[in-house]
Amino acid sequence: MVFFWAMLILIGMVVADFYLPMLPSATLVTAMVGLVFGNPLLVGVLLVGAAGSSWLGEFLGYRVFRVIRAGLRRRAPRAVTGTATRLLTRTVVKLEGLLQRTVVDHPYRTTMVARFLPAGRTTLAWVAAGAGRAPYARMAALGGALWAVYTVGLGLLIVWIAGPGWESLIGSVVTVLAVGVVLTWFAKRWQRNKAAEILDSEPVEEEADAAA
Template identity: 75%
Template sequence: MTVFFWAMLILIGMVVADFFVPMLPSATLVTAAAGLVFGNPLLIGVLLVGAAVASWLGEFLGYRLFRSLRAGLASRGPRAVRGLITGTVAKLETLLQRTIIDHPYRTTMVARFLPAGRTALAWAAAGTAKPPYARMAALGGVLWAVYSVSLGLTIAWIAGPGLQSLVGSVVTMAAVGLFLGWVARRWQRTHPDLPEAAVLAIAAAPDAEPAAADDEARAA
């Protein structure tokens, strides 16, 4: 149990850090851990809850950081936003923000399983007006934890617990990541470019509203 306790602390730290460093293999770690605790319902439950809570914590902390960053950019004017968010990134961000506004929970369910999806989702949500992000992050964390743990248990059930399960988890998660990355790139190519004005307006929201009012007053 002592080994499992320290392993859980490392796993939680990896899942939280994965938000800020998306290349960290947190999903692979959770999947492999599930295979190693195969057959122990208590440890499986602890792993499931720990992964979900760590995912939510990382996303919520990142979201608050992004809100502060975007507020600082908006206070410096549209040029600061344009300098940071341009081209394809701006197009994808605008599409993501529109879907967050219209369908926040559906967007979470899709974005959470794309490569670096949780980071992109938080950044885009930070530029929209008061999204239900705490609930979005909770939904994403639970779905991701259930998926990762279930996949690890399935691999362990097929290959048996231990080293074979560990190798199977690594290979499977790598294959899933490559497939989802291909889907994301294909989706990106099928969407047309969006107007730059719309990109900047959404990228600066909601903090840019007072600045916009001042610009209108000066123009009048």
């Protein structure tokens, strides 16, 4: 019964984490491994529940973002005033276009990187909602599966080392935070390199901008 209620809380937390990225869903999944350690069936249920709830949250959020984007496109465009405002708007549009191109060209590779960035699943869904050819259902499934394997596997390793109890719970929190920092650093580095490659491959537009 404890596991049942814990799974309901976990599913709600993982789904809500899409909209509130500060929720500690990864820490909760890792810590819950201490409840099921030694029972392969419950470990499998936890793994499937984490992956499924992750996919559900991302796919629902993606549908919401599609509706929001469609509403924004239907609104009459407003004139953008001010040099700084025009420059900022053009920069944001260009950056989003680069991200959308990356999602379309390399959807699964981008998913593997974005899934471990802070608010990465939310950002990926927003970008994919504007890229019509992105296979987002499969991208979300891949991201959810990778995330579930990572969190549950990390929890199993911690419990195997420290044993079930407060030691493993504290170790889960500390380890998830530390590994998250390392993965975020690598993911951001990959993102910067990818953006630089795309920018270098584009034609130079300084003369056209100066004429405008």
